[in-house]
Structures are given as C-alpha cells and as structure tokens.
Amino acid sequence: MKHIKFYSDGSCLGNPGPGGYAAILCYQSHDGQEHEKTVEGYQANTTNNQMELQAVISGLRALREPCQIDLYTDSNYLKNGITSWIHQWKRNGWKTSNKKPVANRDYWVELDALARNHQINWHWVKAHNGHIMNERCDEAARKQAYLAKEQSQA
Amino acid sequence: MKHIKFYSDGSCLGNPGPGGYAAILCYQSHDGQEHEKTVEGYQANTTNNQMELQAVISGLRALREPCQIDLYTDSNYLKNGITSWIHQWKRNGWKTSNKKPVANRDYWVELDALARNHQINWHWVKAHNGHIMNERCDEAARKQAYLAKEQSQA
RNA sequence: GGACACCAACUUCG
DNA sequence: CGAAGTTGGTGTCC
Numbered sequence: 001m002k003h004i005k006f007y008s009d010g011s012c013l014g015n016p017g018p019g020g021y022a023a024i025l026c027y028q029s030h031d032g033q034e035h036e037k038t039v040e041g042y043q044a045n046t047t048n049n050q051m052e053l054q055a056v057i058s059g060l061r062a063l064r065e066p067c068q069i070d071l072y073t074d075s076n077y078l079k080n081g082i083t084s085w086i087h088q089w090k091r092n093g094w095k096t097s098n099k100k101p102v103a104n105r106d107y108w109v110e111l112d113a114l115a116r117n118h119q120i121n122w123h124w125v126k127a128h129n130g131h132i133m134n135e136r137c138d139e140a141a142r143k144q145a146y147l148a149k150e151q152s153q154a
Numbered sequence: 155m156k157h158i159k160f161y162s163d164g165s166c167l168g169n170p171g172p173g174g175y176a177a178i179l180c181y182q183s184h185d186g187q188e189h190e191k192t193v194e195g196y197q198a199n200t201t202n203n204q205m206e207l208q209a210v211i212s213g214l215r216a217l218r219e220p221c222q223i224d225l226y227t228d229s230n231y232l233k234n235g236i237t238s239w240i241h242q243w244k245r246n247g248w249k250t251s252n253k254k255p256v257a258n259r260d261y262w263v264e265l266d267a268l269a270r271n272h273q274i275n276w277h278w279v280k281a282h283n284g285h286i287m288n289e290r291c292d293e294a295a296r297k298q299a300y301l302a303k304e305q306s307q308a
Numbered sequence: 309g310g311a312c313a314c315c316a317a318c319u320u321c322g
Numbered sequence: 323c324g325a326a327g328t329t330g331g332t333g334t335c336c
Binding site: 012016047049073074077 | 311312313316
C-alpha cells in the first residue's frame, strides 16, 4: 500500500459564511521521489466544521487505490467525530447525547464510506503552532474562502 | 459640574514591554479661560491594553470633584470593556465569553470605581486619523514609553 | 461543565 | 511583510 501523509484544513469567513478547504497529500513513488498533490475548493455559504470535513472528503476522493494514511487535522471535532463519536451515532439513529439530530450527517456518512477504503491514522495538531504543512493548508483554505467571498459578491 | 474634555492614549514598545500613557484634560474656568492638564507616566513591563486603561485611571484620579466628561480613546477594548462587557463580568465572576478569567481585572475594577464618581460620555476615535488631541496623547505616551525603556536599560 | 476550531473588531508593536 | 494584547461571537461535540 502507498503510504500517504495527508494534511487538511478548512476556513470560513464569518462562520457561517463563505468558506474554503484544502488538503495536501504527500507520497513517495517507487523510485523514491517525493510527490505532492493539492486538492482545494470553496463554497458560498457554509461553516467552519463543514469545511474541515470537506477537506478530508475531497482529499480521499482523489485516491485511486487503498492507501495507508497519516492524516493531520487541527479539528478536534473532525478527529473525535470520525474515530469515536460516529460509532454511537450509527447505533442510535444519529442522535446527539442531548437527543438532537447530529449535524452534518451527510458529510459524516460520506467521510465514513471513503475512509473505509483506507487505513488511516488520525493525528491532531494544534493550529497556528509552527506545523509547516498545517499552515500551508490553512493559507490555501483561507485563499479559497476569499475566492468564495468574491464570487458571491460578483 | 465642570465639563471636561478628556483625551487618553497608551503605548507599549514590543507589547509586552516598557510602556507609557498620557491623558490630557481640558476645561474652562468660571471666567471662560481654557485650562489644560496633562497626566502621564510609564511602567517597565506592561501591555498596550494596560497602558490604555492606566491612562484613564490616572486622569480620573487627578479630578477633585465629580465632573461631566467627554472622554476620547482609540481603544475599542477600553470603551467596550467599561461601557458594555463589565456588566456581564460582574455578574458571572469575571469570566470571558470563552470561560477564561478576564485579563487586567484589577485595572477594570479601579476604573469602574473611579468612573462612578463622574458622568462620562465615552467616544471612540480612530487612531492616527488626524484627531489633533489624540495624536498629542499618542506622542506623549510614546515618549513616556521610551523613558521606561531607558530606565530599564540603565 | 469541558474541548477544538472558525471568525469579527480595536489597539500596540517589530 | 510579521506577532502580541484583548474582547465578542458561532460551529460542533462530549
């Protein structure tokens, strides 16, 4: 299996508001060369957490084969959601611990389906704390968010 | 009641670092003459916001009777803090909206006690935007900050 | 009650 | 260009 380092981040101006996301995927080909692929996009009206989810969903969609992935996010919501909370949600009909419907259910379902094809190690990194790749994702996602803002003003 | 125009500003080299503050108080005596009083000072290690608070505290301390004051500051932090946020802080045990302890609590408590003796109209003015008196305060406060720096180097 | 993130605003500086 | 001092708010979960 290819081993991939997968960095992701989302941004949302105003929250809710125009948002963007970015994922950077790094891997080595057979001859030992480093490769890097960036996946990014934006949405006119969204939330910070939706963009964090979308970043990973879009990155995983770009993979054509099962991979072993080290995935880095600064979102506790995202990491805990997919590694822990989701098991309970599937069991209890997608209810929060306060019995309210889980938000962003569609995103979680799609993320779960995509993640199933790979072996993912989830890593949480603190935002704006000197992690170079996380900061690159942050900048790319923010740039996309500003694109979304311009589009919606035009 | 005496009517006073009260201009204040703070400065802090490095932030945190050596800082200074200045308040300029203008009023008319009975015979219609204009008077002006400047209060200033410095501190070896402080923050920009502490100096903004200290400027007003020191100016108010200089008053010997209750006055009607038009007070001008360029600090949104200062104006919103004393006119709006402080009510919630007193109610909830001085917690920030993120549940962390409010910073500079001692300054806020003293400012609140002093302000209570007067009738103050708070005005926010944009910094470095041509307001003559605000710029005079700015220069005086900066001068004090450099004094603090010299002292700490000596 | 806790945690993470996303923003908004002002100021102070380097 | 960069960071720090500070606050308010929302998105989300346990």
